[in-house]
Amino acid sequence: MVSQYNAADIEQKWQKSWTELGLDRTPTDSDQPKYYALSMFPYPSGSLHMGHVRNYTITDVIARVKRMQGYQVLHPMGWDAFGLPAENAAIDRGVPPAQWTYQNIAQMKEQLQQLGLSLDWEREVATCSPDYYRWTQWLFLQFYEAGLAYQKESAVNWDPIDQTVLANEQVDNEGRSWRSGAKVERKLLRQWFFKITDYAEQLLTDLDKLTGWPDRVKTMQANWIGKSVGAYLEFPIKDSQEKIAVFTTRPDTVYGVTYVVLAPEHPLTALVTTPDRKSTVEAFIAEVANESEIERTAEDKPKRGVLTGGIAVNPFNGEEIPILIADYVLYEYGTGAVMGVPAHDVRDFKFAKENQLPIKVVILPDDADNSDICLLQAYTEAGTMVNSDGFTGMISPKAKTAIIDYAERNGYGKARVQYRLRDWLISRQRYWGCPIPVIHCETCGTVPVPDADLPVKLPDQVEFSGRGPSPLAKLSDWVDVPCPCCSQSAKRETDTMDTFIDSSWYFLRYTDAQNSQQVFDRDRVNHWMGVDQYVGGIEHAILHLLYSRFFTKVLRDRGLVNVDEPFNKLLTQGMVQGLTYKNPKTGKYVIAKDLETGKLLIDSSNPTDPETGEKLQVFYEKMSKSKYNGIDPQEVLAKYGADTARMFILFKAPPEKDLEWDDADVEGQFRFLNRVWRLVADYAEKAVKPVTAKSLSKAEKDLRRSIHQAIKEIAEDLDGDYQFNTAISEMMKLSNALSSATCIESSVYREGIETLLILMSPFAPHITEELWQLLGHQSSIHQQNWLTFDPDALVVDEITLVIQIMGKTRGTIQVPASATKEELEKYALSSEIAQKYLQGKEIKKAIVVPGKLVNFVAS
Numbered sequence: 001m002v003s004q005y006n007a008a009d010i011e012q013k014w015q016k017s018w019t020e021l022g023l024d025r026t027p028t029d030s031d032q033p034k035y036y037a038l039s040m041f042p043y044p045s046g047s048l049h050m051g052h053v054r055n056y057t058i059t060d061v062i063a064r065v066k067r068m069q070g071y072q073v074l075h076p077m078g079w080d081a082f083g084l085p086a087e088n089a090a091i092d093r094g095v096p097p098a099q100w101t102y103q104n105i106a107q108m109k110e111q112l113q114q115l116g117l118s119l120d121w122e123r124e125v126a127t128c129s130p131d132y133y134r135w136t137q138w139l140f141l142q143f144y145e146a147g148l149a150y151q152k153e154s155a156v157n158w159d160p161i162d163q164t165v166l167a168n169e170q171v172d173n174e175g176r177s178w179r180s181g182a183k184v185e186r187k188l189l190r191q192w193f194f195k196i197t198d199y200a201e202q203l204l205t206d207l208d209k210l211t212g213w214p215d216r217v218k219t220m221q222a223n224w225i226g227k228s229v230g231a232y233l234e235f236p237i238k239d240s241q242e243k244i245a246v247f248t249t250r251p252d253t254v255y256g257v258t259y260v261v262l263a264p265e266h267p268l269t270a271l272v273t274t275p276d277r278k279s280t281v282e283a284f285i286a287e288v289a290n291e292s293e294i295e296r297t298a299e300d301k302p303k304r305g306v307l308t309g310g311i312a313v314n315p316f317n318g319e320e321i322p323i324l325i326a327d328y329v330l331y332e333y334g335t336g337a338v339m340g341v342p343a344h345d346v347r348d349f350k351f352a353k354e355n356q357l358p359i360k361v362v363i364l365p366d367d368a369d370n371s372d373i374c375l376l377q378a379y380t381e382a383g384t385m386v387n388s389d390g391f392t393g394m395i396s397p398k399a400k401t402a403i404i405d406y407a408e409r410n411g412y413g414k415a416r417v418q419y420r421l422r423d424w425l426i427s428r429q430r431y432w433g434c435p436i437p438v439i440h441c442e443t444c445g446t447v448p449v450p451d452a453d454l455p456v457k458l459p460d461q462v463e464f465s466g467r468g469p470s471p472l473a474k475l476s477d478w479v480d481v482p483c484p485c486c487s488q489s490a491k492r493e494t495d496t497m498d499t500f501i502d503s504s505w506y507f508l509r510y511t512d513a514q515n516s517q518q519v520f521d522r523d524r525v526n527h528w529m530g531v532d533q534y535v536g537g538i539e540h541a542i543l544h545l546l547y548s549r550f551f552t553k554v555l556r557d558r559g560l561v562n563v564d565e566p567f568n569k570l571l572t573q574g575m576v577q578g579l580t581y582k583n584p585k586t587g588k589y590v591i592a593k594d595l596e597t598g599k600l601l602i603d604s605s606n607p608t609d610p611e612t613g614e615k616l617q618v619f620y621e622k623m624s625k626s627k628y629n630g631i632d633p634q635e636v637l638a639k640y641g642a643d644t645a646r647m648f649i650l651f652k653a654p655p656e657k658d659l660e661w662d663d664a665d666v667e668g669q670f671r672f673l674n675r676v677w678r679l680v681a682d683y684a685e686k687a688v689k690p691v692t693a694k695s696l697s698k699a700e701k702d703l704r705r706s707i708h709q710a711i712k713e714i715a716e717d718l719d720g721d722y723q724f725n726t727a728i729s730e731m732m733k734l735s736n737a738l739s740s741a742t743c744i745e746s747s748v749y750r751e752g753i754e755t756l757l758i759l760m761s762p763f764a765p766h767i768t769e770e771l772w773q774l775l776g777h778q779s780s781i782h783q784q785n786w787l788t789f790d791p792d793a794l795v796v797d798e799i800t801l802v803i804q805i806m807g808k809t810r811g812t813i814q815v816p817a818s819a820t821k822e823e824l825e826k827y828a829l830s831s832e833i834a835q836k837y838l839q840g841k842e843i844k845k846a847i848v849v850p851g852k853l854v855n856f857v858a859s
């Protein structure tokens with residue numbers, strides 16, 4: 001009797017054995033080509049979710065295949081461990097953030113190990129460990145030395161509940177904090193910035209080098225950087241020496257300017273405001289101060305503005321135009337002022353209509369016979385210039401360059417490229433982050449902490465009230481230090497860094513994770529970089545990936561790494577979605593399953609709300625606690641084992657597509673593994689001595705073809721696009737071919753069994769290892785070479801020929817694949833089928849389709 005497949009037993013056994021053997025350790029003394037396979041590291045929330053499982057399983061299969069293909073593979077894991085949740089846990093539960101974080105890391109590490117991931121844990125990093133953040137601080141000082149880290153007073157998004165500054169990306173479309181949900185306020189604070197704008201052009205043009213990235217990610221980055229080419233123009237203020245600078249991508253419309261708008265925070269606002277407008281202007285400024293940037297610039301919101309009473313002069317035609325302030329103009333963007341051309345800009349047109357400002361047409365469509373068209377809506381296309389002095393009659397794209405030239409000659413302005421990208425605000429007024437390593441001295445100013453004094457450690461004894469400024473600012477023992485330059489009393493910086501800094505270089509640290517002397521050894525980092533395959537969620541398409549690219553370029557310019565780009569290939573895996581029940585009337589999500597037993601609580605054929613009896617909507621949506629549609633990886637592992645979970649996740653959808661969780665399909669993969677188990681264990685038990693025949697029988701040839709077909713197809717599935725789902729289909733086909741094969745005594749059958757296990761081993765590493773050993777092998781299946789197919793085995797020497805009489809199929813026969821047209825007709829004619837159906841008839845014609853069929857026309 002063949003033993004049963006018991007996932008729990010064998011998975012634990014092999015995980016332990018692999019660790020002891022050091023199978024997943026990165027080779028450092030090999031001449032093999034290198035391969036760096038990397039998953040985006042998790043935030044240690046405490047428990048793995050299915051999205052993690054999917055991400056890490058995909059990378060693991062790639063790492064395992066590459067190892068078997070003869071690469072030396074680096075496949076590390078770590079923890080993006082600083083951040084707000086740990087600090088909130090400290091506030092809510094009184095647990096120190098470090099303790100909470102390290103507990104969660106231990107818990108999640110155990111879960112990761114249960115998945116059978118071939119990770120090199122000797123290179124584990126945690127960004128909250130002083131061994132790591134010492135180097136984050138050192139890198140900050142590299143940026144500082146390069147003039148890329150600076151402080152400035154800045155209007156920031158202030159979360160009144162968490163009492164901290166938020167990045168723009170942490171504010172949702174309604175102007176609320178991503179975390180606390182509080183309405184975000186504007187506040188002026190002195191903040192640290194990284195000068196990412198210095199690298200805007202490189203970050204944009206180098207996107208072309210990223211041929212292994214999805215186009216949509218590159219497009220998102222390009223849009224985020226937002227390059228526009230245009231002109232910088234200056235409008236003199238009447239009765240003043242001051243000028244208002246604007247940037248425009250449409251200098252060809254400059255004769256159509258009918259007003260100028262300043263951001264309410266613009267320093268010239270006070271100067272241009274006339275006494276009679278003062279109270280109105282001040283009231284408006286106060287009102288706008290409480291709006292978030294997102295609210296101010298929302299597309300669907302009416303643009304509000306007020307006249308300042310001030311007058312500007314259009315230097316091109318001397319026209320006097322009013323100066324307004326408006327909420328939609330942001331001081332942080334561009335020059336903080338815009339010229340208004342309502343005739344040729346959609347937003348300006350709307351604003352002019354709402355505020356009764358004049359509209360002046362200066363470009364006409366080529367087929368227009370009058371200018372009325374522009375008064376109904378803005379005309380934003382190219383056309384012929386009108387009302388534009390010497391430029392009248394020109395086509396507008398040509399006028400663009402001509403007007404910029406004219407402006408440069410007359411001192412009105414110049415050509416300029418502008419980016420939407422702004423400098424990266426990195427200050428956080430929070431405790432659980434990497435301290436910014438500078439000291440403020442009244443005499444010496446901002447002084448970097450000397451390298452020898454790094455790391456600036458986070459103090460342990462901290463009180464968390466959840467209110468007020470950073471908890472660090474209240475610790476005078478920590479804050480008050482002598483100045484490193486003049487030794488007089490000085491103060492530490494109390495801001496910590498945005499956690500996106502920690503994750504902008506962790507992939508570099510993995511290449512030399514235990515180095516206590518330097519950030520990393522140059523040779524090691526240059527040996528492993530760039531990352532050959534990066535795998536992670538699309539939600540990181542902009543920030544994390546852009547910041548990592550920025551870091552890499554800065555470190556390259558500092559001589560620390562020799563690559564331009566960190567990630568050669570990027571795979572953004574799709575979401576894992578769960579079946580979701582929602583009451584469309586109340587908008588509430590309904591718990592459909594008993595969380596303990598997994599039993600359905602509602603009738604799935606006619607789902608109704610247990611509370612109200614109303615009919616429920618049923619659909620798939622990203623798994624989330626609040627929607628009661630999540631599946632806990634622990635449950636799946638406990639019930640089926642890691643191999644089934646991995647196979648299901650890889651089989652259910654191609655990696656970049658969303659995956660709909662389906663228990664029946666999980667069950668299906670479990671059954672497949674059981675079939676493989678019986679097939680191989682049964683064979684092993686029979687202890688067959690394989691016989692190698694001098695020439696192969698038809699059954700052997702057929703089986704050998706199936707074997708090499710599987711090797712070939714799976715190689716194609718894994719090459720480039722990682723179509724794991726179709727690769728698993730091929731494994732199933734091979735398993736079926738082996739089940740129905742009759743040549744068990746043959747060495748070909750043995751080849752088939754071993755091929756199936758080797759091909760499956762990166763996908764289901766435990767069961768294949770167990771069965772491999774059952775076959776009598778001493779070394780691990782994961783140390784075997786990947787297989788290449790034998791083209792000779794694929795040659796088909798017989799084909800199935802369809803025989804038709806008067807177009808009707810009457811049967812099939814086997815014929816040599818090499819038969820000519822004439823021979824095919826002969827085989828067909830002499831077959832029993834033709835003899836039977838053609839008896840007593842006269843054959844008029846035989847239609848032969850080579851390789852397929854013969855059709856007899858007879859009467």
Ligand SMILES: [Zn+2]
Pocket residue numbers: 441442443444445483484485486487488490
């Ligand atoms: Zn000093």
